[in-house]
Amino acid sequence: MSETSKPTLHPASLLAHGGGGVDPATGAVVPPIQPATTFARDANYRLISDSHLYGRDDNDLVRQIENLIAELEGAADTRLFASGMAAIAATVRTVKPGGTILVQSGIYWGTTSWLRKHCDHAGIALIEADAADTARFCETLVESGPSLVIIETPSNPWLTVADIAPIAEAAQAVGAIVAVDATAATPLLMRPLSLGADLVIHSATKALNGHSDVLAGLVSCRDADSDAWSFIRTERHDAGAIISSFDAYLLLRGLRTLALRMERMCANAQVLAEALAAHPAVEGVLYPGLADHPSHAQAKAQLHGGYGYLMSVLIKGGGANALAVAGRLALIKRATSLGGVESLVEHRHTIEGDATGVPENMLRLSVGIENADDLLADLTAALAPIRR
Numbered sequence: 001m002s003e004t005s006k007p008t009l010h011p012a013s014l015l016a017h018g019g020g021g022v023d024p025a026t027g028a029v030v031p032p033i034q035p036a037t038t039f040a041r042d043a044n045y046r047l048i049s050d051s052h053l054y055g056r057d058d059n060d061l062v063r064q065i066e067n068l069i070a071e072l073e074g075a076a077d078t079r080l081f082a083s084g085m086a087a088i089a090a091t092v093r094t095v096k097p098g099g100t101i102l103v104q105s106g107i108y109w110g111t112t113s114w115l116r117k118h119c120d121h122a123g124i125a126l127i128e129a130d131a132a133d134t135a136r137f138c139e140t141l142v143e144s145g146p147s148l149v150i151i152e153t154p155s156n157p158w159l160t161v162a163d164i165a166p167i168a169e170a171a172q173a174v175g176a177i178v179a180v181d182a183t184a185a186t187p188l189l190m191r192p193l194s195l196g197a198d199l200v201i202h203s204a205t206k207a208l209n210g211h212s213d214v215l216a217g218l219v220s221c222r223d224a225d226s227d228a229w230s231f232i233r234t235e236r237h238d239a240g241a242i243i244s245s246f247d248a249y250l251l252l253r254g255l256r257t258l259a260l261r262m263e264r265m266c267a268n269a270q271v272l273a274e275a276l277a278a279h280p281a282v283e284g285v286l287y288p289g290l291a292d293h294p295s296h297a298q299a300k301a302q303l304h305g306g307y308g309y310l311m312s313v314l315i316k317g318g319g320a321n322a323l324a325v326a327g328r329l330a331l332i333k334r335a336t337s338l339g340g341v342e343s344l345v346e347h348r349h350t351i352e353g354d355a356t357g358v359p360e361n362m363l364r365l366s367v368g369i370e371n372a373d374d375l376l377a378d379l380t381a382a383l384a385p386i387r388r
């Protein structure tokens with residue numbers, strides 16, 4: 001009887017059950033929300049429950065999500081934060097003043113923008129380098145000797161798929177740790193820790209929750225005994241960027257359907273990318289699932305089960321045409337963010353300006369779970385008035 005090992009479940013099965021069983025006390029198949037911020041002690045001043053002291057420290061729902069994500073990532077440990085940026089900030093703060101950070105260029109603008117301000121304030125050297133050319137990125141890594149390397153794969157909005165394994169190897173040689181922001185892939189398409197990354201970060205605000213109604217972030221580690229992890233754990237425990245119980249509940253509810261949503265989102269995205277690439281009003285489509293994307297071969301090797309739900313579309317005739325196309329979309333909503341069940345379009349140049357080299361004629365699409373024909377009809381109608 002001692003040999004009865006737990007069967008290894010596929011990610012979809014783990015997710016469908018929210019990583020949990022039934023509540024032994026009531027038989028409830030979903031966990032309760034715990035709103036209490038403080039927990040009582042008995043007459044001998046002992047905590048009634050050792051694992052319940054104060055709401056900021058810990059929470060059963062938070063723990064359940066952390067365990068579920070750790071299992072999906074193949075991680076030694078995971079911490080849930082109040083937002084993706086809080087997760088990134090905790091990771092970045094592992095670097096002390098006087099240190100160096102190497103970050104991939106052309107990534108999520110919120111990360112780049114905050115990193116520039118933080119590093120300037122904290123006296124940290126920040127080096128930004130393109131990760132599409134692995135050899136050159138690794139050269140920069142070895143030359144600059146950073147203590148932290150941050151890459152985002154696939155990247156937003158260029159959909160560059162950085163080659164994690166050789167970057168992790170180069171980092172290890174100079175004693176740097178590698179953090180991968182894998183928000184656009186989710187743990188279903190890519191597991192960076194198995195490729196040698198030290199930390200993997202997600203904005204759970206995006207596909208993990210999937211319903212555009214929760215802000216959340218995650219950091220997972222390969223080595224729970226590392227100094228970096230000890231710092232990040234303390235940061236989450238003491239620095240206050242904790243998710244509310246209500247939001248944790250919504251996140252766990254969203255996670256239950258992640259596998260289904262990702263399947264549909266990736267399938268829809270592939271259909272749209274191929275159709276848009278062939279459209280006469282479109283100059284080009286950046287989607288790693290297309291054979292002509294510079295990262296296609298790398299994506300094929302590193303992503304499993306789909307090429308993601310994000311793409312950037314370059315509209316013929318410049319920025320005014322791109323904005324006009326966005327303005328004519330009826331089903332696809334004009335809004336920032338990504339990974340929700342509803343498709344969204346964004347004109348990144350309006351937000352970033354000329355600072356990051358995002359072209360004016362670029363529209364970034366986050367593809368949702370709608371019917372693909374409806375999405376395509378919406379895009380086709382919006383593109384129709386453009387003179388070719």
Ligand SMILES: *Cc1c(COP(=O)(O)O)cnc(C)c1O
Binds near residue numbers: 084110111205206
């Ligand atoms: C949205 C996003 C973030 C920031 O996450 P928030 O939850 O909005 O704080 C970080 N990285 C990537 C790739 C993102 O898309």
